[in-house]
Amino acid sequence: xxxxxxxxxxxxxxxxxxxxxxxxxxxxxxxxxxxxxxxxxxxxxxxxxxxxxxxxxxxxxxxxxxxxxxxxxxxxxxxxxxxxxxxxxxxxxxxxxxxxxxxxxxxxxxxxxx
Amino acid sequence: xxxxxxxxxxxxxxxxxxxxxxxxxxxxxxxxxxxxxxxxxxxxxxxxxxxxxxxxxxxxxxxxxxxxxxxxxxxxxxxxxxxxxxxxxxxxxxxxxxxxxxxxxxxxxxxxx
Numbered sequence: 043x044x045x046x047x048x049x050x051x052x053x054x055x056x057x058x059x060x061x062x063x064x065x066x067x068x069x070x071x072x073x074x075x076x077x078x079x080x081x082x083x084x085x086x087x088x089x090x091x092x093x094x095x096x097x098x099x100x101x102x103x104x105x106x107x108x109x110x111x112x113x114x115x116x117x118x119x120x121x122x123x124x125x126x127x128x129x130x131x132x133x134x135x136x137x138x139x140x141x142x143x144x145x146x147x148x149x150x151x152x153x154x155x156x
Numbered sequence: 157x158x159x160x161x162x163x164x165x166x167x168x169x170x171x172x173x174x175x176x177x178x179x180x181x182x183x184x185x186x187x188x189x190x191x192x193x194x195x196x197x198x199x200x201x202x203x204x205x206x207x208x209x210x211x212x213x214x215x216x217x218x219x220x221x222x223x224x225x226x227x228x229x230x231x232x233x234x235x236x237x238x239x240x241x242x243x244x245x246x247x248x249x250x251x252x253x254x255x256x257x258x259x260x261x262x263x264x265x266x267x268x269x
Contacts, residue, residue, distance in 0.1 A: 046198075051196075074256060076257075078260075083262075083263075084262060084263075085160070085246055085248075085260030085261050085262050085263055086199075086246070086248075086258075086260040087260070088257050088258070091256075091257060132198060132199065136256055143201060143204070143214070144201075144256070144258065145201075146191075146198040146199040146200075147198055148196055148197060148198040149198055
């Protein structure tokens with residue numbers, strides 16, 4: 043069965059600092075990988091996704107993520123964090139073929155301090 | 157486009173009561189899903205549908221029913237509410253299995269006393 047691990051439940055960074063959120067997945071074949079963001083009281087919004095091809099994917103709001111098959115990782119990065127990035131971030135993995143059930147990680151809550 | 161809409165936004169039930177959470181999308185998406193979000197557990201799939209008339213169980217289906225009579229609507233029914241069903245419920249839709257970007261509604265916060 044597929045699974046996702048987000049080892050950091052809470053992360054605090056200073057505004058302007060760089061950010062990396064970790065995600066490790068478990069899946070037997072080439073996975074479909076996603077990062078979603080959830081602002082307080084809102085639904086989830088897709089930041090970026092990886093299906094195939096270039097392992098470095100660019101997303102919205104200046105985020106990027108790198109797929110590393112050897113490490114089963116799909117870490118999310120941003121070079122300079124803004125206060126508006128404070129939110130909860132979810133990594134997710136989907137299976138290829140058929141209806142793609144998506145499994146979400148437990149989320150990482152990002153706090154941005156001035 | 158309104159996207160994915162959910163009603164109600166908040167609901168309080170007593171144990172044993174039944175209710176229906178509404179979900180609608182106006183993007184002509186074939187795939188729709190219901191998730192529940194609980195602290196420390198992320199999102200867990202309750203039921204999903206791959207098209208009108210076709211539904212299937214997800215990870216945590218017990219205590220919930222769904223039906224899909226139209227492409228637009230995908231209601232979630234709680235048959236006999238229990239305190240363990242206190243959660244935030246999200247409906248999501250996606251255009252196709254290959255793209256699989258899911259569009260989420262704003263959620264329904266349900267409390268069962």
